[in-house]
Amino acid sequence: xxLTSCSVLPNPxxxxxRRKRLLVACGTGIATSTHVADRLSREFAKRGLEVDxxxxxxxxxxxxxxxVDAIVTTSAVAGQFGKPIVSGIPFLTGIGDQEALExxxxxxxxxx
Numbered sequence: 001x002x003l004t005s006c007s008v009l010p011n012p013x014x015x016x017x018r019r020k021r022l023l024v025a026c027g028t029g030i031a032t033s034t035h036v037a038d039r040l041s042r043e044f045a046k047r048g049l050e051v052d053x054x055x056x057x058x059x060x061x062x063x064x065x066x067x068v069d070a071i072v073t074t075s076a077v078a079g080q081f082g083k084p085i086v087s088g089i090p091f092l093t094g095i096g097d098q099e100a101l102e103x104x105x106x107x108x109x110x111x112x
Contacts, residue, residue, distance in 0.1 A: 070107035
């Protein structure tokens with residue numbers, strides 16, 4: 001009986017990358033965060049990106065920070081959270097929105 005060599009290939013099911021997660025926050029967690037989250041959802045879909053978007057209030061960032069890769073806010077943020085924070089105001093005004101989108105994409109990919 002001859003021995004043959006066999007290599008074990010990694011099972012792709014073990015190599016599933018975690019989806020990127022983004023928090024979109026505003027003062028109330030309702031109005032402007034909804035607009036920005038909808039806009040970002042469309043932008044990600046156009047690029048074939050799967051990003052989980054959570055909406056919340058700026059006051060709740062601390063509760064979400066461990067579960068997200070980046071934060072987008074339409075309000076001022078006090079404090080450091082150890083995650084990239086990008087202004088969402090350009091998505092409300094239309095001025096500088098592409099630059100803000102690029103910042104978000106870099107932040108989700110591990111850059112600031």
